[in-house]
Amino acid sequence: MPDAPHTRAACFSCLRAFFAAKGFLEVDTPIRLPAIIPERFIEPITSEDFFLQTSPELCMKRLLARGYPRIFQISHCFRRGEKGRLHHEEFMMLEWYRLGADYRRLMADCDALLAFLAQNLDKFLPPDTDFIWPARLREEFLLGAETVSVADAFARHAPRSLDEAMAAGAFDELLVHHVEPHLGRSRPTFLTDYPAELASLARLSPEDERIAERFELYSRGIELANGFSELTDANEQRRRFAEEIATIARDGKTRPAMPERFLADLARIDAASGIALGLDRLIMLLLDESALATAVTFAPDDL
């Protein structure tokens, strides 16, 4: 068994040092919330009349609106029914947000973060640690990520083009089974230029409205992070939320409430970007393991 607790502690300390050096403020927001982002494919776990956060996104964007321009948080998140080799219903998320910056700035942050880990993680490990960097991973982290558009990645690895996949409703399936395993193989990869239909909470590109300013970071076939230029148009955000709420209700699930306070604060933000990184997965890669269960302090089956 790898020494997950020491590696996790070193990783958290190293990340805190990275963000402190970049002038970020560490925040801690409530994880039990009266309203969350309505997302069709992310199901919350309830706690009495509240929801456990699926991401600290709402509160962190509200902090941006309240004058905290660079913030990060390491927190537990919860998503019902996500149980698998790379999914746990409770997991550790790292999120960071920048006011007045777009998604390209976050991509630069990702490169800097992985390089910082490669150079400094060892300093945060105890002297008698048996942690060894997996072969070549440190070099890969130091290289910086290559950028591949979703359309190019599909053309290269999937049996159908991106347009065909979207038309057939097969995007997720082809992405997971055909594209993802090839991403981040010799160095980390940014998957970029998501179709507008998959914008989620991302802004559409001002140059090309068919494309969302969203990217994902992959290393060794593992999806590590999802970032975007935040949609800050509160009216457009309300319209997308309303659509999502209607879809969730049509699916026969409880109709989520509109996060009104979030929308009110969002209206005060001009431009911002934010990213969520799955820390358990990053730690899994550092431990050279292939399942989250070996990278957490207690696996779900061990509770």
Next chain:
Amino acid sequence: MYNASDLRKGLKLLIDGNPYIVIDFEFSKPGKGQSLYRCKMRNMISGNQLVKTYRSVDKFEKAELEEKTMQYLYHQGDEYHFMDTTSYEQLALTAEQLGDNAHYLIDNMEVEGLFFDGRPIDVTVPTFVNLVVTQADPWAKGDTTGNDTKPVTVETGYQLQVPPFIEEGEKIQIDTRTGAYVTRVK
């Protein structure tokens, strides 16, 4: 009915009227995308394998399978007769349905049967059975051909290779998973 979220290794489902058992399962979900449940399944009758990816909205019928403990009575030609030890009903299985298991059946032996729609789809005999050797050539001492086994026939008619010192009338233990000789039994 099962939901996609019930899928896991070992679950038995009815697909197009056939019972399938999930032999491999992986949950995946791309960022902001939907949950995907990829299942590798084995048709419990034909043994054919199938890989399919399901989504949260998919629902499945349970494969209703019945397990019965059966006592072996006798066989007549191609038919092997058993008694269900719970209901005391008699039932017959064909040699084809029993496969290699027919090699190990002796009177009163208890076997486990798995039934789907009243049809037996799997029969499990004890892992080790002791059978009497009914035909064996004598051990030619000083045999220099270097053979370290010889063929014998046991009481069920099954033939197998055993060490040369085994003689007619002796009891031997056989591993029913491999059909191979294990040891001599006193």
